[in-house]
Amino acid sequence: MKRVILLILLSSVVLDTVSAQDILFPYRENFAWQVKQIDEFMDRFNNADYTPIRRYLKEEYNLEEVSRSDIIRSLFNLDNSEWKQEEVVQFLSQVNDSLPPPYLDFYDDDWYAELDCKGVYQGDTVNFIMVLSLENSEKPKGSRWVINGVQGDFLPTDTVALAFAMDADYDVSKTLNPASFGTDFMALVDALKDTANLEGYIAPQNINRPLVSLLNQLYLRNLIFKQVNHITYHFLQIKDWIFQVQDFRRQSTNSGWLINSLMSVSEEEKDLYREQVLYLP
Amino acid sequence: MMTTKQTILSLLISACSLPAIGQVSSDVIYRFDDEPLACIISDVTDEEIKYKDLENREGPDYVIKKDKALLVFKENGDFLLPGEGNPDWVTAVDHSAHKIITKDHHIYQAQFLEVQGTIINFQDNQTQTERKIDTDEVLLVIYRSGRHELFAPPDEVAEGLNQTSQKMDDYTPPPVKTTAEKAPSGEVIELDEDQKLHFEKMAEVKANDFGKYLRIISTKEEDEEDKLYAIEAACKLFISDSSKIEVSSLNNEKRQYTVPKYLDRLRMIPYDKVELIWMQAQLVSKLRPGEDGKYYGVIAAQQLFRGYLDNKIAYQDVTEKNIEVVLARYEVFDEGVKKQKWDVFLSDIGVQQTREK
Numbered sequence: 001m002k003r004v005i006l007l008i009l010l011s012s013v014v015l016d017t018v019s020a021q022d023i024l025f026p027y028r029e030n031f032a033w034q035v036k037q038i039d040e041f042m043d044r045f046n047n048a049d050y051t052p053i054r055r056y057l058k059e060e061y062n063l064e065e066v067s068r069s070d071i072i073r074s075l076f077n078l079d080n081s082e083w084k085q086e087e088v089v090q091f092l093s094q095v096n097d098s099l100p101p102p103y104l105d106f107y108d109d110d111w112y113a114e115l116d117c118k119g120v121y122q123g124d125t126v127n128f129i130m131v132l133s134l135e136n137s138e139k140p141k142g143s144r145w146v147i148n149g150v151q152g153d154f155l156p157t158d159t160v161a162l163a164f165a166m167d168a169d170y171d172v173s174k175t176l177n178p179a180s181f182g183t184d185f186m187a188l189v190d191a192l193k194d195t196a197n198l199e200g201y202i203a204p205q206n207i208n209r210p211l212v213s214l215l216n217q218l219y220l221r222n223l224i225f226k227q228v229n230h231i232t233y234h235f236l237q238i239k240d241w242i243f244q245v246q247d248f249r250r251q252s253t254n255s256g257w258l259i260n261s262l263m264s265v266s267e268e269e270k271d272l273y274r275e276q277v278l279y280l281p
Numbered sequence: 282m283m284t285t286k287q288t289i290l291s292l293l294i295s296a297c298s299l300p301a302i303g304q305v306s307s308d309v310i311y312r313f314d315d316e317p318l319a320c321i322i323s324d325v326t327d328e329e330i331k332y333k334d335l336e337n338r339e340g341p342d343y344v345i346k347k348d349k350a351l352l353v354f355k356e357n358g359d360f361l362l363p364g365e366g367n368p369d370w371v372t373a374v375d376h377s378a379h380k381i382i383t384k385d386h387h388i389y390q391a392q393f394l395e396v397q398g399t400i401i402n403f404q405d406n407q408t409q410t411e412r413k414i415d416t417d418e419v420l421l422v423i424y425r426s427g428r429h430e431l432f433a434p435p436d437e438v439a440e441g442l443n444q445t446s447q448k449m450d451d452y453t454p455p456p457v458k459t460t461a462e463k464a465p466s467g468e469v470i471e472l473d474e475d476q477k478l479h480f481e482k483m484a485e486v487k488a489n490d491f492g493k494y495l496r497i498i499s500t501k502e503e504d505e506e507d508k509l510y511a512i513e514a515a516c517k518l519f520i521s522d523s524s525k526i527e528v529s530s531l532n533n534e535k536r537q538y539t540v541p542k543y544l545d546r547l548r549m550i551p552y553d554k555v556e557l558i559w560m561q562a563q564l565v566s567k568l569r570p571g572e573d574g575k576y577y578g579v580i581a582a583q584q585l586f587r588g589y590l591d592n593k594i595a596y597q598d599v600t601e602k603n604i605e606v607v608l609a610r611y612e613v614f615d616e617g618v619k620k621q622k623w624d625v626f627l628s629d630i631g632v633q634q635t636r637e638k
Contacts, residue, residue, distance in 0.1 A: 052563050
């Protein structure tokens with residue numbers, strides 16, 4: 001019976017009995033279901049019992065247990081008509097039935113934020129891509145987001161060296177903190193203006209030619225960073241799979257950060273993906 | 282008997298003081314031999330200063346000849362010295378510290394500034410010590426929010442600013458340290474799960490307080506004075522006045538405002554009546570350590586807004602607010618003993634508009 005209730009909720013049907021409770025109920029219901037942050041997406045993917053949705057289901061519907069399969073199914077963008085049913089079933093089956101079952105961890109290595117950005121380059125509006133990942137540090141113990149890959153057609157390709165001396169040390173207060181994803185990396189607007197402290201936003205071991213070119217253009221103030229337009233998260237941790245997660249803002253129980261693309265891949269294809277889609281060195 | 286409004290305010294606001302000229306959000310023109318004029322500067326030409334009436338911001342421009350003005354302060358703290366023959370605006374505000382400008386032309390960068398009678402208590406950024414200064418020795422204070430307060434006659438202040446304006450531009454402040462940022466940089470103290478849970482709850486309480494202030498600030502029927510108090514109290518929830526609010530519209534254009542600026546814009550909202558319903562804020566991202574010794578998390582909240590004109594809904598939307606929260610250490614002196622305490626603050630906010638009608 002509980003499973004039936006859950007499935008009804010997942011298909012965005014609001015029960016008459018609950019809609020009569022108060023006029024705000026649909027908003028509350030949608031907001032409870034909305035996957036508000038990417039780390040909440042990961043927690044739901046793992047079916048962690050402390051997630052806001054699990055608390056909500058318990059309080060509102062007295063649902064103590066929810067199957068991981070149902071929860072993961074709710075993480076797919078149901079408005080996408082291009083899902084291959086067999087592929088999704090195969091993915092769900094692998095995630096559920098593997099021993100040990102695969103989980104996502106915020107501190108995993110192989111997941112990335114692809115930022116579609118807007119800037120002004122020598123007076124013209126330009127769009128470009130930056131790929132960020134979480135860099136974990138043991139001393140000091142903590143983490144920060146760093147820029148790894150860059151793609152922008154306007155960026156000069158003849159760059160071989162930084163136009164400025166980059167210090168190996170950086171000011172830890174001039175970094176993108178681990179929760180920067182929560183505000184869609186809006187801190188980048190000020191961060192990339194602060195050309196004296198660009199070190200804090202990259203990892204020296206990941207330096208590559210397009211990144212050097214971007215840093216030079218920022219440093220020379222030829223490029224002014226304006227905003228992050230859209231974000232796509234790429235998850236490569238699950239063996240044989242890559243999936244992309246994007247934010248879908250709508251008044252629906254299927255909203256927020258949802259899987260919008262799923263690919264069955266080999267390890268070689270993953271390498272190619274890192275190189276060609278994520279512009280990683 | 283206390284009204285509901287008074288009760289809410291007395292619960293929410295800890296420290297209040299009556300705003301004087303230069304303390305409310307407006308531009309100010311200090312004129313020769315005349316009262317200061319609180320207004321909105323619309324243009325400054327070689328000869329004239331054009332301004333609008335504070336009560337009629339959409340109304341006509343008024344004009345004052347530049348040679349009649351001693352000193353002009355913008356709401357953001359920029360000032361102009363037309364009386365001293367200086368044609369350019371000077372940026373005086375440092376969002377990380379208040380500035381005390383003395384009669385002997387010294388500029389103190391200060392934290393924890395508090396005016397008690399004729400004494401200003403502050404923490405000097407350069408020496409990192411607590412100091413006192415008599416207001417008789419002070420020309421003015423420029424607060425980090427952009428507000429300013431004169432402690433000497435405007436002609437004396439203008440003369441002093443003329444002497445120090447170059448210094449104001451060249452002044453390189455010491456590293457930014459707000460109340461909450463006094464912990465040694467980079468040193469991370471691990472919190473146990475109970476401590477984290479406690480601060481996560483506190484973060485939710487502060488986010489919900491922020492929602493209450495938003496309602497006061499945007500409600501037409503509230504007194505202007507109460508709204509200003511609510512702005513001040515709301516700002517105190519944030520780790521810094523330079524925390525930003527980024528507003529995304531449905532067409533994905535984004536604009537960033539500092540928190541005081543955003544709240545002031547909200548105060549000016551042009552509806553006859555406003556309904557603002559703040560859905561319960563929830564911490565959706567656990568507190569995680571950054572490399573700077575602080576912990577960071579994200580709170581999500583949803584807000585329903587309705588603006589009425591002539592008793593009809595003129596505009597309504599649903600916005601989602603993602604609020605970064607920072608758990609930071611600060612030092613206090615308890616009976617002369619230095620102690621470290623933790624507190625949670627709000628920081629940058631992303632506002633996503635999801636529906637419009």
